Amino acid sequence: MDVLVVGGGIGGLTAALHAHEAGHRVTMVVKDALGDGATALAQGGIAGAYGAGDSPAAHAEDTLVAGSGLSDPEAVEVLVGDASARIAELIARGVPFDRDAGGALRLGLEAAHSAARIAHAGGDATGAGISAALCARLRETGVPVREHAVLADLLTADGRVRGALLLAEGRLQEVTADAVILATGGAGQLFRHTTAPVVCTGDGIAAALRAGAAVADLEFVQFHPTILVSPGPAFLVSEAVRGEGATLIDDDGRRFAFDAHPDGELAPRDVVARAIVRRAAEQGSPVRLDATALGADRLAARFPTIDRVTHERGFDWAREPIPVTPAAHYLMGGVVTDVDGRTTLPGFFAVGECARTGVHGANRLASNSLLEGAVFGARAAAALVSAPPRDSSSAPQQPREQATGVEDGSRRTPFSRPALQELMWDLVGPLRTPDGLGQALATVRSWRPPEGLTRTAVEDRNLLQLAEAMIAAALSRPVSVGAHHLEAPALIGAR
Numbered sequence: 001m002d003v004l005v006v007g008g009g010i011g012g013l014t015a016a017l018h019a020h021e022a023g024h025r026v027t028m029v030v031k032d033a034l035g036d037g038a039t040a041l042a043q044g045g046i047a048g049a050y051g052a053g054d055s056p057a058a059h060a061e062d063t064l065v066a067g068s069g070l071s072d073p074e075a076v077e078v079l080v081g082d083a084s085a086r087i088a089e090l091i092a093r094g095v096p097f098d099r100d101a102g103g104a105l106r107l108g109l110e111a112a113h114s115a116a117r118i119a120h121a122g123g124d125a126t127g128a129g130i131s132a133a134l135c136a137r138l139r140e141t142g143v144p145v146r147e148h149a150v151l152a153d154l155l156t157a158d159g160r161v162r163g164a165l166l167l168a169e170g171r172l173q174e175v176t177a178d179a180v181i182l183a184t185g186g187a188g189q190l191f192r193h194t195t196a197p198v199v200c201t202g203d204g205i206a207a208a209l210r211a212g213a214a215v216a217d218l219e220f221v222q223f224h225p226t227i228l229v230s231p232g233p234a235f236l237v238s239e240a241v242r243g244e245g246a247t248l249i250d251d252d253g254r255r256f257a258f259d260a261h262p263d264g265e266l267a268p269r270d271v272v273a274r275a276i277v278r279r280a281a282e283q284g285s286p287v288r289l290d291a292t293a294l295g296a297d298r299l300a301a302r303f304p305t306i307d308r309v310t311h312e313r314g315f316d317w318a319r320e321p322i323p324v325t326p327a328a329h330y331l332m333g334g335v336v337t338d339v340d341g342r343t344t345l346p347g348f349f350a351v352g353e354c355a356r357t358g359v360h361g362a363n364r365l366a367s368n369s370l371l372e373g374a375v376f377g378a379r380a381a382a383a384l385v386s387a388p389p390r391d392s393s394s395a396p397q398q399p400r401e402q403a404t405g406v407e408d409g410s411r412r413t414p415f416s417r418p419a420l421q422e423l424m425w426d427l428v429g430p431l432r433t434p435d436g437l438g439q440a441l442a443t444v445r446s447w448r449p450p451e452g453l454t455r456t457a458v459e460d461r462n463l464l465q466l467a468e469a470m471i472a473a474a475l476s477r478p479v480s481v482g483a484h485h486l487e488a489p490a491l492i493g494a495r
Contacts (some may be wrong), residue, residue, distance in 0.1 A: 001024045001025065001178045001179060001384060001417070002024070002027075002176070002177045002178045002179075003016075003019045003024045003025065003026045003027070003177060003178065003179050003180075003181065003384060004026075004027050004029065004163060004164055004175055004177035004179070004180045004181070005019070005026060005027070005028045005029070005179070005180075005181045005183060006028075006029045006151050006164060006180065006182050006183060006204060007029075007031075007037070007183030007184040007185060007352065007354070008030040008034050008035065008036070008037060008135070008145075008183070008202065009038055009039035009131070009185055009353075009373060010039045010127075010130055010134065010181060010352065010370055010373035010374055010377065011183040011351035011352025011355075011372075011373035011376065011377040012028065012181065012183030012310070012329070012351070012352065012372060012377065013029075013039075013131075013134035013135065013138055013377070014086075014351075014374050014377030014378050014381075015181045015183060015341075015349075015351055015377040015378070015380050015381045016028050016135065016138060016143055016287045016339040016381075017117065017138060017141070017361075017381075018142060018182075018191065018378050018379040018381030018382065019092075019119065019181070019384060020141050021389055022306065022381060022382070022384070024381075024384060026143045027143070027144050027145075027146065027175065027177070028138070028144070028145045028146070029145075029146045029149045029151070029164070029166060029348070030141060030145060030146070030147050030148075031148070031149065031150055031151075031199045032147065032148060032199055032456065033147050033148070033195050034135050034138070034139075034145050035131050035132070035135045035145060036197065036199060037131075037197060037199055037200075038127075038132045038184060038185050038186070038188075038196060038197060038200060038352055038353065039130060039370070039373070040127050040128050040131040040132075040312075041127055041128075041195070041197060041236075042125070042126055042127025042128075042130075042369070043124040043236055043238035043240070043303075043305065043306070043364065044092070044110065044118070044120075044124075044126065044238050044239055044240055044366060044367045044370075045108055045110075045119050045120035045121075045240070045367050045370070046087060046112070046118065046119050046126060046130070046367055046370040046371050046374070047059065047084025047110075047118050047119075047365070047366070047367040047370075047412045048079075048080065048084060048086070048087055048117060048119075048371050049083075049084075049105050049117055049118070049119040049162065049369050050083075050084065050086055050115075050117055050304055051107050051115070051116065053116065053171055054079035054114075054115035054116075054117050054135050054403050055097065056081055056083065056084075057080075058114055058115060059080045059083070059117060060073075060076050060077060060079075060080045061114070062112060062113050062114050062365055063076050063079070063080070063359065063360075063365045063368060064076055064361070065268075066112045066268050066360075066361070066363050066364065066365035067359075067360055067362055067363055067364075067365070067482065068361055068362040068363055068481050068482035069361065069362075069481075070217075070361035070482065071358060071360060071361030072357070072358025072359065073172060073361060074339060074358075075357045075358040075359045076358075076359055078375065078379070079340045079357075079359050079368065079371060079372060079375055080367045081113070081260075081374065082165065082375040082378070082455035083380070085369055085377065086107070086371065086374040086375050087119060087371075087374075089374070089378075090130060090374065092132070092138050093119055093133050093134060094133040094137065095129050095130050095134075096109065096121050096122070096129055096133075097119045097120065097121050097126075097129075098119070098120050098122070098123065098182075101333070105119050106119075106120065106242075106401020107119065108120055108240050108242040108243055109462035110185040110240055110242075110243045110266075110367055111239050111263075111265070111266040111269060111272065111366050112263070112266065112267065112268045112365055112366060113367075114391065116447050116451055118240070118243075118366075118367045119190050120240070122304070123301065123302050123303055123304050123305070123307075124210055124238050124240065124302070124303045124304065124306050125304070125305050126370065127370065129320045130370065133414020134403060135266050138354070146166070146168065146175075148168065149166045149167070149168035149173075149202065150166065150168070150204045150399050150455050150458055150459070151165075151166060151167075151204060151331075152163055152164075152165045152166060152167045152172060152207070152253060152458055153165040153206055153207050153210060153211070153441065154208065154211040154348070155174060155397065156212075156216055156345070156373050156397055157183050157347065157397055158352060159345070160345065160347040160348075161179075161345050161347040161348035162176055162177065162347065162348040163176035163177045163182050164177070164180055164207075167367050167453060167455060167458055170367070170453070172453065174316075176286060177347075177486040178347065179342070179348070179349065179381055179384055180348050180349070181349040181350070181351060181377075181381070182204045182207075182208065182335060182343075182348070182349065182350040182351070182354055182355070183204075183243050183350070183351050183352045183354065183373075183377070184202075184203050184204030185199070185204070185352060185353045185354055185371070185465075186200050186202065186206070186328075186330060186331035186334075186353040186354065187200060187201060187202030187205065187331055187462075187465060187470075188328045188329065188331075189202075189244060189417075189421070189459075189465050190199045190202070190328065190329035190420065190421065190424045190463055190466065190467055190470070191221075191327070191421055191424050191425045191428075192418075192421040192422050192424070192428065193227065193234060193325065193326070193327035193328060193425060193459055194234060194317060194327050194328040194329070195224055195234055195236045195327050195328070195329045196220070196328065196329070197313050198487055200463050201290075201459040201460075201462050201463050202331075202354075202463060202466040203458070203459065203462050204335070204350070204354040205218075205335060205354050205462075205466060206352060206414035206461075206465045206466050207333050207462075208335045208343070208345075208348075208350070208354075208461035209469060210465075210468075211345060211348075212345065213335055213336070213343045213344050213345045213348060213350070214335070214336040214343070214344040214416065215333070215334065215335055215336060215356070215469065216334075216336050216356050216473075217332055217333030217334070217356050217362075217472040217473070218331070218333040218334070218466070218469055218470040219244055219333065219470060219472060219473040219474040219476075219477055219484045220331070220333050220360070220361075220363070220482060220483045220484055221328055221330075221331055221332070221360050221428075221470070221483055222269055222270065222328075222330040222332060222363060222364050222483050223269070223273040223326040223327060223328055223329060223429065223430045224236055224239075224269065224273070224326060224328075224330075225269055225271070225272040225273040225276055225324070225326050226238075226239070226242070226248075226289055226324040226325075226326075227250075227324060227326065227327040228309070228310065228313065228315075228323070228324060229267070229286045229322075229323035229325050230313040230314070230315070230323075230326060230488070231313070232313065234327055235309050235313070236290075236321070236327075236329070237289060237306055237310075237324060238303065238306065239269070239366050240302075240303070241289065241291055241303060241306065242265045242266060242289075243245060243266065243298075244291075244298075244302060245291075245293060245294060245411070246265070246289055246290060246291035246293075246294065247264075247289075247290045248265050248272070248276065248282055248287055248288070248289055248290070248400075249264055249287065249289075249290050249321060250279050250288075251283050251285060252319035253362065256274055256275060256279045256287070257275050258365050258391055259274075260274065260275035260426075261273065261274070261275075266273065268365075268367065269329075269363065269364070269483075270362075270363045270364055270430075270482055270483040270485065272372075272429050273326040274430050274431060274485060276324070276325065276326055277325075277326060277431055278431075280325065280328075284440060285323075285324035285327075286310045286324060287323070287324060288321035288323055289317075289321060289324045289326070290324050291318070291321075291322075291325075292317070292319060292320065292321065294317060294318070296319075297316060297317035297436070298326045299317065302374050303324055310322060314364065320349065322393045326430055328425075330353060330368050330369060331353055331354075331361040331471075332356070332361070332362065332364055332482075332483065333356045333473070334350065334353065334354045335350040335355050335356060335473070336356050337350050337351075337356065337357055339357070339376075339379065339382025340376075340379045340382070340383035341355065341357075341376050341377075341381060341383060342380075342383060344456065347382040349383070349384075350380075351373060351376045351377045352369075352372065352373040352376070353369065354372075355376065357376055358370075359370060361476040361482060362364055362437050362481045362483055362484060363482035363483050367469070390401065391436075393486050400456065404414075411445070412448060413446045413447050413448060414448060415447040415448055415449065415450050415460060415464060417460055417463065418469055420444070420447075420463060420464065423440055423443055423444070423467075424440070424467060424470075427439060427440040428440055428467075428470065428471055428474060430439045430485065431485060431487040432484070432485060432487065433486060433487060433488050434478070436476070436488065437474050437475045438469055439442045439468075440471050440472045440477065441468065441472060441475065444464065444467050444468050444471060445462060445468060449461050449464055449465075450464075452466075
């Protein structure tokens with residue numbers, strides 16, 4: 001079977017390796033170079049390494065609680081049930097997870113987990129370790145990788161996905177396949193503040209929408225609580241720092257997070273992020289993360305990447321608290337799938353952040369994202385046997401409203417990505433109001449989609465389409481739940 005994998009994070013790499021090992025003819029497409037993307041930037045670890053007194057059942061319970069009652073219990077059971085096997089597989093493929101003096105995996109604790117079950121590599125460079133190992137294994141297989149190719153659209157025929165339309169080398173190119181596995185990540189570039197790399201413009205989800213695949217839960221955007229406030233690209237300060245004992249303090253030195261939740265700094269991410277936004281607005285300055293009690297040696301050993309970057313940006317976090325703010329981090333919604341990655345369109349699978357597996361519900365539990373990519377990437381590859389070969393007599397077609405764009409006369413205002421990002425942060429960020437969402441939707445619908453066959457134009461059209469879908473989804477949910485929080489208007493303005 002010819003299998004096209006679009007995206008090279010942990011979900012796509014795992015799916016490609018498993019599909020190749022099962023005897024399928026695999027081609028991988030990546031937007032930049034192989035290894036670029038969100039996985040390589042992940043500082044936190046991968047959940048699912050169960051020590052004494054812990055269990056998959058406890059992990060499932062923590063995941064369900066974090067999801068605010070909207071997680072799919074079946075998907076959660078699959079996630080935790082496959083966790084040990086997928087971590088063992090990563091070890092076998094060469095991921096250098098950190099170990100204690102006795103050789104056992106060193107397990108960390110993160111927010112909303114009831115036990116230390118997080119495996120890390122390189123202290124705070126788990127994603128980089130996983131990405132490097134899996135990319136090396138993929139290169140060894142000889143699987144062809146098409147780099148610097150942007151997904152423009154999915155190709156369909158007779159109700160099936162038959163391949164993809166790519167923008168590469170300045171022109172559109174059709175690649176047909178018996179099955180397409182989408183692993184294109186999230187859409188963090190919708191927001192002014194984001195941890196997501198520049199490639200995360202929601203291309204896969206937007207293409208799935210145009211092809212007619214079901215998409216759900218786009219209103220649930222996780223905002224990571226602690227991004228370093230400093231010039232330069234957004235830099236995430238891992239939740240594991242708080243798991244090791246760092247605290248959040250305001251200008252008075254008070255641990256304000258306990259005002260919002262009895263677990264304080266280790267409450268679910270959405271709770272902590274909102275507490276930070278509120279307190280920063282009240283005091284008119286960023287709150288601070290105080291890791292000084294951990295000491296310079298421990299910080300440098302446990303968090304070498306964060307230690308290096310904070311010093312490069314002029315902070316000595318072993319001596320003084322550092323300013324932090326939330327930023328868009330992870331999209332819980334996406335293309336609807338079953339527990340084997342199948343979407344609502346035959347021949348089309350989705351894994352990783354672009355998929356809505358049902359695991360996360362309204363809020364993702366820390367360190368479940370890398371696990372989700374590994375688990376469902378493997379399951380999607382195993383399910384390929386249910387995708388029958390394409391019929392060569394049916395010519396693939398592009399969706400009617402495709403990524404190349406058609407002038408819409410009702411949208412008269414020129415589109416600007418910075419304007420969209422500002423709008424989304426202000427009105428569709430951690431704190432929302434119905435009026436603000438309505439204003440955001442009207443503004444987005446007033447913009448004219450960008451034209452042209454450049455990467456930027458394709459990305460901007462995707463961002464504009466996803467922004468409209470996300471705001472509409474948020475408006476359709478009139479009550480606060482998880483990461484979707486409706487706030488009193490008076491508390492919004494000072495952000």
